[in-house]
Structures are given as C-alpha cells and as structure tokens.
Amino acid sequence: MKNNWLKAWRRLGAVLLLTLLSLPPLLAQTAQAAADTPEMADALRQSGKIYVVVLVILLILGGLLFYLVRLDRKVGRLEQELRDDK
Known part of the structure; x- marks a missing residue:
C-alpha cells in the first residue's frame, strides 16, 4: 500500500x-x-465578470484533476488485486 x-x-x-x-x-x-488585448477582455475586466470566467475555468480544471486522481486510485487498487491473486 x-x-x-x-x-x-x-x-x-x-x-x-x-x-x-x-x-x-x-x-x-x-x-x-x-x-x-481584445475589447471583450477589457469589457469583462471592467464589469468584474472576468473573475467569474476564471472561477469557472478553475472549477473545471479542479474537477478534472479530482476525477483523474480518483481514477488513478481505482486503477491502483485493481492492479493490487491482480497482483495479490497471482
């Protein structure tokens, strides 16, 4: 382990x-x-909505990282079970 x-x-x-x-x-x-710099970025920055965009991107990346870590743990458990069965 x-x-x-x-x-x-x-x-x-x-x-x-x-x-x-x-x-x-x-x-x-x-x-x-x-x-x-495009005007859209300036408009988002001035209205404060750029923080919402950044937060959504970070949430998506964090969710992907969480999913990959969970998947790695599951695969590790399966590999360990296969080694123990032999």
Whole structure:
C-alpha cells in the first residue's frame, strides 16, 4: 500500500514538473497577446465578470484533476488485486 502512495506522489511530481516547465513559453505568448488585448477582455475586466470566467475555468480544471486522481486510485487498487491473486 505504501508503495502505491509513493508511485502516486512520483507521478504527481512528474506532472507538476512538466506543468511548471511548460509555463514560461505559455506566459511569453500571453505577454505578447496582452499587447493586442481584445475589447471583450477589457469589457469583462471592467464589469468584474472576468473573475467569474476564471472561477469557472478553475472549477473545471479542479474537477478534472479530482476525477483523474480518483481514477488513478481505482486503477491502483485493481492492479493490487491482480497482483495479490497471482
């Protein structure tokens, strides 16, 4: 059981590392796009609705992450059961 947690933490660490490594190019593109800011973004920012958009995006990403973690745990349990049956 402890070994499964260690593997899960390693996978999570690898995903986080890849995410952090991919951020600089994304931020560079965002900075370049900020120079050509569309009017819609300005309107959303002025009315305060941009926070609603950001919240919805974060909720969707959080839900996906939660689902993937649950799925990984279930697959890990099934793998453990298969190893124990042999």
